[in-house]
Amino acid sequence: xxxxxxxxxxxxxxxxxxxxxxxxxxxxxxxxxxxxxxxxxxxxxxxxxxxxxxxxxxxxxxxxxxxxxxxxxxxxxxxxxxxxxxxxxxxxxxxxxxxxxxxxxxxxxxxxxxxxxxxxxxxxxxxxxx
Amino acid sequence: xxxxxxxxxxxxxxxxxxxxxxxxxxxxxxxxxxxxxxxxxxxxxxxxxxxxxxxxxxxxxxxxxxxxxxxxxxxxxxxxxxxxxxxxxxxxxxxxxxxxxxxxxxxxxxxxxxxxxxxxxxxxxxxxxx
DNA sequence: ATAATTGCAAAACGTTTGCAGTAAA
DNA sequence: TTTACTGCAAACGTTTTGCAATTAT
Numbered sequence: 001x002x003x004x005x006x007x008x009x010x011x012x013x014x015x016x017x018x019x020x021x022x023x024x025x026x027x028x029x030x031x032x033x034x035x036x037x038x039x040x041x042x043x044x045x046x047x048x049x050x051x052x053x054x055x056x057x058x059x060x061x062x063x064x065x066x067x068x069x070x071x072x073x074x075x076x077x078x079x080x081x082x083x084x085x086x087x088x089x090x091x092x093x094x095x096x097x098x099x100x101x102x103x104x105x106x107x108x109x110x111x112x113x114x115x116x117x118x119x120x121x122x123x124x125x126x127x128x129x130x
Numbered sequence: 131x132x133x134x135x136x137x138x139x140x141x142x143x144x145x146x147x148x149x150x151x152x153x154x155x156x157x158x159x160x161x162x163x164x165x166x167x168x169x170x171x172x173x174x175x176x177x178x179x180x181x182x183x184x185x186x187x188x189x190x191x192x193x194x195x196x197x198x199x200x201x202x203x204x205x206x207x208x209x210x211x212x213x214x215x216x217x218x219x220x221x222x223x224x225x226x227x228x229x230x231x232x233x234x235x236x237x238x239x240x241x242x243x244x245x246x247x248x249x250x251x252x253x254x255x256x257x258x259x260x
Numbered sequence: 261a262t263a264a265t266t267g268c269a270a271a272a273c274g275t276t277t278g279c280a281g282t283a284a285a
Numbered sequence: 286t287t288t289a290c291t292g293c294a295a296a297c298g299t300t301t302t303g304c305a306a307t308t309a310t
Contacts, residue, residue: 005284005289027274041292046275048290062244063192064300065274078236091230100221101245106208108247114192115231117238135264135309157299171267176300178265194274195299266307273300282291 004055009040010048014070017049017058023067023077023086061086062112076113082122089115134185139170140178144200147179147188153197153207153216191216192242206243212252219245 016032017024024032030045049068052058061067061077067086069077076089098108146162147154154162160175179198182188191197191207197216199207206219228238 003285003289007284007290009291025274039292041294043276043293044291050276062194064194064196066194076231078231078234078238080236081239087234087236089231090234091227097221097243098245098247101206101208101219102247104208104217104220105250106210106217106245106247107253108208108245109211110247111243111245113227113241113243115228115236115238115241117228117232117236117240120235123237133264133310137265137309139266155299169267173268173301174266180300262310264307264309266305268304268306269302270304271300271302274298276295276297278295279293280291281293282289284289285287 004051007048009037009044010052012037013045013048014052014057017068018070021087023061023069025065025067027065029068061114063114074110076115078115078117078119080119080122081116082118082125085119087119089113134181137178139167139174140182142167143175143178144182144187147198148200151217153191153199155195155197157195159198191244193244204240206245208245208247208249210249210252211246212248212255215249217249219243 012033013029016029020028020032022028026042026045026049029049030040030042033040033045049058053060053068056072059069059072059074061069063079071088074093076091076093078087078089079085097111101111102108142163143159146159150158150162152158156172156175156179159179160170160172163170163175179188183190183198186202189199189202189204191199193209201218204223206221206223208217208219209215227241231241232238
C-alpha cells in the first residue's frame with residue numbers, strides 16, 4: 001500500500017460520495033453501487049473510503065457511524081435528530097478556535113463542529129401531527 | 131421506565147462517572163465497578179448511562195465509542211489522537227453558533243465541539259523519540 | 261401486587277482483517 | 286513479475302435486546 005494503483009471500484013466509490021449530497025456512510029455507498037457492481041464487496045468500500053480519507057481526498061465525519069464528505073475543507077455540519085440526515089452548515093470554519101483550545105498545552109490540529117436539531121422537512125411533519 | 135425507582139447500581143455508576151475525570155466509556159465504568167460489584171452486568175451499565183443521559187443527569191459525548199460526562203453544561207472537548215484521552219477544553223460554549231447555524235432553516239438545539247491533536251504528555255514522548 | 265431493574269446470554273450493528281485469487285504497473 | 290487491490294467470509298468491538306428472576310415501591 002506504499003503506492004496506489006488505479007482501481008475502478010475506488011473511482012466509482014469516490015464518484016458516489018461526490019454526487020451524493022447527504023454525506024453518505026460506507027453502507028450507503030455500497031447500496032448505491034451494488035446494482036451497478038453486483039460483485040462489489042463492503043470491505044472494499046470501507047478500505048477505499050478510509051484510504052481516500054487518509055490521502056486527503058475525502059473527509060471523515062466522526063460519529064456513531066462514520067460519514068464521508070468530498071469537501072475536504074474543514075466546515076461545520078448539521079445532524080437532524082428526526083431523520084438522521086447530515087448537511088453542511090454555512091458558517092465559516094474558525095481556525096482561531098484551535099488556537100484558543102491550545103491554551104491548555106495541547107497541540108490542536110483540527111476540530112469537528114456538529115450541530116443537532118430538526119431539519120425544515122421534519123419540522124413540517126411534526127407541525128402536522130400537533 | 132415511566133417512573134424511575136432507586137437503584138444501587140445506577141448510583142454507583144453515576145459516582146464513577148462523577149469521580150473520574152477522563153469522560154469514561156461504558157466499558158471503563160464497568161471495569162471500575164467490577165471488582166466491587168462482581169455480579170454487575172455490562173448491559174446494566176449501558177442501560178443506566180443511557181437513562182441518565184436522557185434524564186439530563188449526564189452528558190453523552192458522541193464519537194466512535196460514546197463517552198460520558200457528569201458536567202451536563204455544554205462545553206467543548208479535546209481528544210488526544212495518540213493516547214485517546216478526552217479532556218475538557220476551557221473555551222466558552224458559544225450559543226450564538228446555534229443561532230448562526232439555524233440560518234438555513236434548521237431548528238438547532240445544541241452542538242458538539244471536539245478538538246483533535248496531541249496532549250502535552252504524548253507530545254513529550256514523541257519529542258524523546260526524535 | 262405492580263412494574264422497574266437486574267444479570268445473563270444472544271443478537272445486532274458498524275467496521276476490520278486474513279486469505280487466496282485478480283489485475284494494474 | 287511484482288504487489289496493490291479485490292471478493293468473500295470470519296472476526297472484532299461496541300451497543301442493544303429478550304427473558305426470567307429480583308427488588309423497590
